[in-house]
Amino acid sequence: MERLLLITTLIAAALFVTVLVGLRRAHIRVEYSVSWLTAAIILLVLAQLPEPLRWLAAWTGVQDPPTVLLFLVAGVFLIVFYRFSIIISHLRDANIALAQRVAILEFRLENVEDGRL
Amino acid sequence: MTQKAPPLAFVHPLLEAGRVLILIPAHNEEAAIGAVVDEVYSLFGKIPVLVIDDGSVDSTAAIVKGRGARVLRLPHHLGLGGALQAGYRLAFELGFEYVVRIDGDGQHDPRFITAMIDAVTQPGVQMAIGSRFVESDEGHTSLFRGFGIRLFRAFLRPILGKPVRDPTSGYVAVDREALEVFSKSFPLEYPEIEALVVLRRRAFQFVEVPVSIRPRKAGRSTITALKSVYYLVHVMLGVLVNILIFDRRRWR
Numbered sequence: 001m002e003r004l005l006l007i008t009t010l011i012a013a014a015l016f017v018t019v020l021v022g023l024r025r026a027h028i029r030v031e032y033s034v035s036w037l038t039a040a041i042i043l044l045v046l047a048q049l050p051e052p053l054r055w056l057a058a059w060t061g062v063q064d065p066p067t068v069l070l071f072l073v074a075g076v077f078l079i080v081f082y083r084f085s086i087i088i089s090h091l092r093d094a095n096i097a098l099a100q101r102v103a104i105l106e107f108r109l110e111n112v113e114d115g116r117l
Numbered sequence: 118m119t120q121k122a123p124p125l126a127f128v129h130p131l132l133e134a135g136r137v138l139i140l141i142p143a144h145n146e147e148a149a150i151g152a153v154v155d156e157v158y159s160l161f162g163k164i165p166v167l168v169i170d171d172g173s174v175d176s177t178a179a180i181v182k183g184r185g186a187r188v189l190r191l192p193h194h195l196g197l198g199g200a201l202q203a204g205y206r207l208a209f210e211l212g213f214e215y216v217v218r219i220d221g222d223g224q225h226d227p228r229f230i231t232a233m234i235d236a237v238t239q240p241g242v243q244m245a246i247g248s249r250f251v252e253s254d255e256g257h258t259s260l261f262r263g264f265g266i267r268l269f270r271a272f273l274r275p276i277l278g279k280p281v282r283d284p285t286s287g288y289v290a291v292d293r294e295a296l297e298v299f300s301k302s303f304p305l306e307y308p309e310i311e312a313l314v315v316l317r318r319r320a321f322q323f324v325e326v327p328v329s330i331r332p333r334k335a336g337r338s339t340i341t342a343l344k345s346v347y348y349l350v351h352v353m354l355g356v357l358v359n360i361l362i363f364d365r366r367r368w369r
Contacts, residue, residue, distance in 0.1 A: 099191055099193060099195055100191070100199065100206060103191045104203065106190065
């Protein structure tokens with residue numbers, strides 16, 4: 001279990017640093033970094049405090065605490081992915097509406113110039 | 118049964134009055150679009166024709182402009198639903214009372230436009246669908262597509278409250294009421310079937326008009342077997358979502 005916790009700690013730390021570097025270089029916007037930073041912090045805390053994991057394993061009836069950790073990791077990332085799916089959907093809607101409006105304005109402009117409107 | 122195209126004894130008065138817009142979505146249709154526009158003009162004279170150029174990288178727009186038709190150029194490829202909605206929005210803003218949509222690949226015979234207008238101008242009708250199967254199941258469809266159409270018929274029957282013979286047809290005419298709805302809320306991918314549900318939720322009525330579908334003038338269909346399966350699943354899910362969805366969410 002210690003090795004798994006160590007690996008989780010390293011992954012969480014790498015995620016945290018990567019997101020911070022991405023923020024500094026303006027590769028990712030602050031509002032979209034919050035989900036990833038939160039996920040990294042949750043993983044770091046769980047990896048550093050095995051006692052809650054053991055308690056959770058006992059409570060859920062799972063014999064092996066690392067299994068609980070894996071489920072939690074999967075759960076955290078599922079939530080993050082779902083949040084980003086929602087964001088992407090909104091962006092796609094906005095992008096389509098914007099593209100349509102640009103095309104219509106361009107059409108109107110051309111036809112005004114041609115004297116057809 | 119293949120429908121015989123009606124002879125054109127007269128140009129429909131609504132067409133002559135400029136109250137109908139012929140909407141043609143096109144994506145890389147340089148090989149066919151010129152002939153489609155030419156055919157419409159040769160049948161009906163210089164009526165309003167709008168080609169929506171959905172991010173083509175070929176000379177589709179130039180060919181259309183060269184023939185004197187108007188082009189709505191989208192800044193990038195939106196897909197059929199996004200392109201059609203752009204056209205519906207513009208048509209609504211320009212005040213057109215009826216819109217007839219035909220495909221840019223030449224499969225839709227424009228001689229049926231008059232019959233489509235007659236159908237959509239009936240009292241209480243907001244949409245007309247050009248149907249290959251009003252009188253028979255024969256037509257230019259593959260085995261798989263035929264299976265899909267039968268599946269959609271059975272699936273849509275209880276939802277629409279009436280049978281629809283050719284729910285995947287893209288030969289469509291709408292009146293201004295439906296035009297307003299589509300200008301604000303239109304399915305983005307594979308829109309034909311979902312559009313029926315969108316209208317049904319507003320208690321609008323549609324009728325089917327017998328038409329024949331011709332082979333494509335150029336190019337070939339991009340629909341593969343895998344895409345067909347995706348299409349089936351996507352459309353059925355889309356229909357269910359359309360039934361369940363909260364209205365405000367869809368009105369952009």
